[in-house]
Amino acid sequence: MQAEKVETVIVGGGQAGLTLSHMLSKRDRPHVVLERARIAERWRSERWDGLRFQFPNWSVQLPDFPFPHADPEGFATSEEIVDFLTAYADFIAAPVRCGVTVTALRRRDGGADFYLETSDGPIRASNVVVATGPYQIPIIPALLPEDAGLYQVHASRYREPGQLPDGAVLVVGSGASGAQIAEELMRAGRRVYLSVGRHRRLPRRYRSRDLIWWLAAMGLDRTPIEKRGPDKTLPLITGAYGGHTIDFRTFAAEGAVLLGRLELMSGRTLHFAPDLANSLRSGDAAYTAFLDLVDSFVGRQGLDVPEEPGARTMRADPACVMDPVRTLDIDAASIGSVIWSTGYGCDFGWIDLPVLDGRGEPVHRDGITDVPGLYFLGLQWLSRMNSSFLVGVAEDAARLADHIAARSPGMS
Known part of the structure; x- marks a missing residue:
């Protein structure tokens, strides 16, 4: 079958792929966007019903x-x-x-063009941009056997509390998804056990401004990757129920049982690490450091914003922190479900080109690889903190579009 010839193929029809399409159109560069399902598919089928976006409405936009x-x-x-x-x-x-x-991306016989094998036939392209997003393969640690007699579901397949069988729910993972799902379950009257790991909680609002306003005002959302630092933990924030600051001690006060990191299951018993207090302190340290950063910025800039001393008031540690639960009998605790809010991995196995490292992650500089004409877009920290944000992908897309346009006129 003869391959269709296209100058640029964008793989992925989410926010990154669409934004790049707009940028290429502005530069009069021909291209196509290939989407495995529907536009914004992950937002359609891999989010729960009650999810709220983490950015306030005023901040949400795409170019033009x-x-x-x-x-x-x-x-x-x-x-x-x-x-x-x-x-x-x-x-x-x-x-x-x-x-x-x-299904496959490669080059043939040392040629300059790329060949894409697709469900709709082969395509030959001068440029390929992989814009499939940072959330590709749901990760479920091999800690509980499938025949444990529990309903197990990754956060990407959770929909709403009624989906779960009767009984208490163990939520494993304390990122933004785990926190929002745990809160939804508590509000639905479910008994919740939350396995908490290291996290970086930040204020939803502080001194009359939303977190996103502060990030932009201080330029933190544009922090380049070389200044990222060793902590790769994503910020713990929520837009649910009007948006509020998360403190897991509040969850405990409302009935949740906080646990350390899930380590293993033996028989019908779950075992947890003795790290709960340290994880909470780590979250507190990030929270306090951010307040300090804002206060210092306000002082330097002379901003007219009200002080908020109450934001520094910390709840006392609940009993489940003072006397941590190290083992939990599934039957005695009446646990019927486990929700794995344990993140995602990359799925670039279909790329047959030397652009992946030993962990299968792309090697690039601001989205540009060492293979001429091959690019990545929309990944976390592609070039800056906000590279994977819906509101932050435009600058990366414009840069890649310029790069593609600059190399396109000399192509055959």
Whole structure:
């Protein structure tokens, strides 16, 4: 079968792929966007019903296309984000081909062009941009056997409390997803056990401004990757229930049982590490450090914002921290479900080119690889802190579009 020839193929029809499509169109560069399912598929099928976006409505936008909203301080639902991305694709007239899966990417006989094997036939391209996002393969640690008699589901497949069988719920993972799901379950009247790991909690609002406002005002959202530092923990924030600062001690006061990191299961007993107090202190340290950073910035800039001393008041450690639970009998605790909020891994096994490291992660500089014409976009910390943010992908997309346009005129 003869391959279709396209100058640039963008793999992925989410926020990154659509934004790059807009940038290429502005530069009059021909391209196609291949999407395995539907536009914004992960927002459609890999988010729970009650999810709220972590960025306030006023901050949400894509190039030339602001997010429509009635409440600037509110937080969008998944459905609203899907509608926004779909409307953006229409607005930019993106050449998206939905339902097309790329199964292989390679070069042939040392040639300059790329060959993509897809479910819709082969394509030959001068440039390929992998924009499949940072959340690809759900990670579930091999800690509990499948035949443990528990309903086990990754956060990407959780939908709502009624999906779970009767009984208490163990949520493993204390990132943004784990925290929001645990809170939703508690509000639904479920008994919740939350396995807490290291986390970096930040204030939802401080001194009358949202966290996102402070990040932008201080330029932190544009922190380049070389200044990232060793801590790769993602910020712990939520937009649920109007948006509020997360403190797991509050969860405990509302009935949740906090546990350390899940280590293993023996028989019908779960074993947890003795690290709960340290994890909470780590979260507190990040929180306090951010308040200090804001206060220092306010002082230097002379900003007229109210002080908020109450933000530094810490709850006392609950009993489950003072006397931590190290073992938990599944039957005695009436646990019927486990939700794994344990993150995602990369899935670039379909790329047959020397651009992946030993862990299967792409090697690049600001999205540009050592293979001429091959790029990545939308990954966490691609070039800056906000590279994977819906509101931050535009600068990376513009840079890659310029790079593609600069090398395109000399191509055959």
